[in-house]
Amino acid sequence: MPAVRTRALPASVHAVNEALAFLLELAMLAGLAWWGASLHASLLTRVLLAVAAPVAAGVVWGLFAAPRSHFRLPAAGVLAVKAVVFVVTALAVYAAGLHVLAIVVGVIAVLNAGIAAVDRDASGGGGRSHPDTSAADVIDDRDHVGERGAEHPEPGQRDQPVG
Secondary structure, three states: OOOEOOOOOOHHHHHHHHHHHHHHHHHHHHHHHHHHHHOOOOHHHHHHHHHHHHHHHHHHHHHHOOOOOOOOOOHHHHHHHHHHHHHHHHHHHHHOOOHHHHHHHHHHHHHHHHHHHHHHHHOOOOOOOOOOOOHHHHHOOOOEOOOOOOOOOOOOOOOOOOO
């Protein structure tokens, strides 16, 4: 029987950290919208940037940093994309005049990412080494490390007859 993946953090702490990550992502989108809306520009420009900035961040996040992203980057690449998006957001929120909020959310985001990285490294999910591994395979701590069982057949092998 394959080894079962363990985490550095207790399940409850892991769940709280994941929920915090989601809230930080929502705060990132709200911060970019706030920045766009608070610019000293025409109403049309403010509305366009209040919509376009969060959409652009969401597209970058969805393509490169989301658990089910289309482009599979190694853990360091995902961390770099997340860092760039959060730094740009923090700078935008700071430029919008919300200095304390930008710093506090930035620090919380760094701590959250650090905790997630430690937890992920301990569970053996530090990278995305197998191109057919889904996000659930990387994140779900009930899975087996590096092995595909009957519940996770190789692509194209689902409906083939046995024997």
